[in-house]
Amino acid sequence: MMNWPDKIVICEVGPRDGLQNEKSLFTVQQKVDLIEKTVQAGAKIIEIGSFVHPKAIPQMADTDEVAKKMKRVDGVEYRALVMNVRGLERAEAAGISKAKLTVSASRAHSMSNSKRTPEEVVQGFAKCAAYAANHGIVLSGAISTAFGYPVEGRIPLEQIYSVIAAFREIGVHELSLSDTTGMANPQQVYEYGRMVKEKFPDVSWFLHFHNTRGMGLANVVSGMLAGIDRYDACFAGLGGCPFAPGASGNIATEDVIHMCHEMGIHTDYDLDAMISIGRSVQNMIGHDTDSSILRAGKCSDITCS
Ligand code: ZN
Numbered sequence: 001m002m003n004w005p006d007k008i009v010i011c012e013v014g015p016r017d018g019l020q021n022e023k024s025l026f027t028v029q030q031k032v033d034l035i036e037k038t039v040q041a042g043a044k045i046i047e048i049g050s051f052v053h054p055k056a057i058p059q060m061a062d063t064d065e066v067a068k069k070m071k072r073v074d075g076v077e078y079r080a081l082v083m084n085v086r087g088l089e090r091a092e093a094a095g096i097s098k099a100k101l102t103v104s105a106s107r108a109h110s111m112s113n114s115k116r117t118p119e120e121v122v123q124g125f126a127k128c129a130a131y132a133a134n135h136g137i138v139l140s141g142a143i144s145t146a147f148g149y150p151v152e153g154r155i156p157l158e159q160i161y162s163v164i165a166a167f168r169e170i171g172v173h174e175l176s177l178s179d180t181t182g183m184a185n186p187q188q189v190y191e192y193g194r195m196v197k198e199k200f201p202d203v204s205w206f207l208h209f210h211n212t213r214g215m216g217l218a219n220v221v222s223g224m225l226a227g228i229d230r231y232d233a234c235f236a237g238l239g240g241c242p243f244a245p246g247a248s249g250n251i252a253t254e255d256v257i258h259m260c261h262e263m264g265i266h267t268d269y270d271l272d273a274m275i276s277i278g279r280s281v282q283n284m285i286g287h288d289t290d291s292s293i294l295r296a297g298k299c300s301d302i303t304c305s
């Protein structure tokens with residue numbers, strides 16, 4: 001008998017990971033509407049943007065305004081990406097109390113980005129950890145390119161352990177393994193998922209998949225079988241990856257919800273509401289996206305005549 005979870009949690013990363021990869025700039029009001037509607041549709045965790053330098057990611061320059069303007073719902077976690085103490089200060093001023101720090105697991109990628117190893121990058125976050133602890137902000141860590149990186153190939157588990165240990169060292173207890181480059185396969189996800197859970201039982205885990213090579217949902221299934229019940233996903237399957245040529249989007253939130261509901265796994269989401277959000281996102285950006293449900297509809301829509 002396979003051991004399926006009763007329920008999974010899906011963090012909607014669209015307002016951050018999705019929109020930052022789109023050429024079209026959204027207005028503050030459009031972002032606020034998307035965030036509020038997604039929360040109404042059932043999101044309990046939502047990534048609302050990034051507090052990074054506006055020159056680095058112009059699409060996220062207005063995250064402060066978005067955070068101040070959006071209506072909040074009790075019990076929903078609104079999180080944002082930061083890279084340094086300056087980002088945490090902005091998060092705090094905007095009333096965001098959950099911040100995510102990202103490091104690349106790939107040594108080659110980390111060195112070319114920052115001339116530092118992944119462990120050194122995480123050690124550099126110690127200042128953020130101190131600031132967060134003193135200002136009531138909870139930190140989360142994202143380990144990107146955790147499964148593979150183009151020039152380096154598969155990232156060995158030992159390398160992942162070492163980055164996790166560095167995060168543990170600065171007191172971060174929630175981590176995600178992100179397949180930024182779309183290189184993870186289900187067997188690898190099962191192995192990595194089981195191993196990190198076993199080796200770091202006090203860490204709570206997220207998995208973050210891109211559907212670049214069509215393995216996204218299969219990887220979610222593998223993650224569930226490995227005992228991980230929290231996943232990032234993005235409305236309409238938006239997103240890409242600036243350093244992974246040909247990368248397509250994050251797994252689509254509506255695809256994950258639909259699959260889970262077909263399997264009898266609860267998600268908290270209203271699928272129809274997320275489908276209509278996905279459609280309006282496609283209309284706003286003006287192009288098709290990698291979402292099976294937006295393309296084909298739900299299983300239950302099919303009628304035989
Ligand atoms: Zn992503």
